[in-house]
Amino acid sequence: MSDTLSLIESSFEKIKPDAIAFSHCFYEHLFRNSPALEAMFSEVSQELQEKKLVASLALIVENLHNPTALAQALQGLGAYHVTKGTEQSHYPLVGQALLQAFEDFLQEDWTPELAQAWVSAYELITDIMLEGTHDPEAHLKGELTFYEWLDLYGDMSPTFRSLVQETTHFKYGVH
Secondary structure, three states: OHHHHHHHHHHHHHHHHHHHHHHHHHHHHHHHHOHHHHHHHOOOOHHHHHHHHHHHHHHHHHOOOOHHHHHHHHHHHHHHHHHOOOOOOHHHHHHHHHHHHHHHHHHHHOOHHHHHHHHHHHHHHHHHHHHOOOOHHHHHOOOOOHHHHHHHHOOOOHHHHHHHHHHHOOOOOOO
């Protein structure tokens, strides 16, 4: 498993300098492959959605070595998404778009081993997120989710930026 984690971490490091472009690429694939899903995003800022994806990936990758905290966060993320209309059938579509975006960005570095590492990771992430969909209220507990924080305060909030930097070492706009 540590080899898988290393592959995932190193591949994410390679896309960090262009993380927002990566996220844009992801949404292009998602909407091209599954046009019906675009309607779910009609009332949200595409730029904000792209930042949410980047921030979520950064938090997930940075916390792969902390499975307990990651499981709680992913269950909460699943609970949040189900309240926004995400269905179980959407997860494979998102996974496909994510893999396509990684392949586009990593090009010759996208190996069969790396592809399998991300497939395995995405399957695990999906399983844990879906656990949160069975009883969303239990996982949301009246606190602001990561996405709700971003919706309310935006990524320009010093508190949000501090949170991201402290928990993920991710920096927007650092190349």
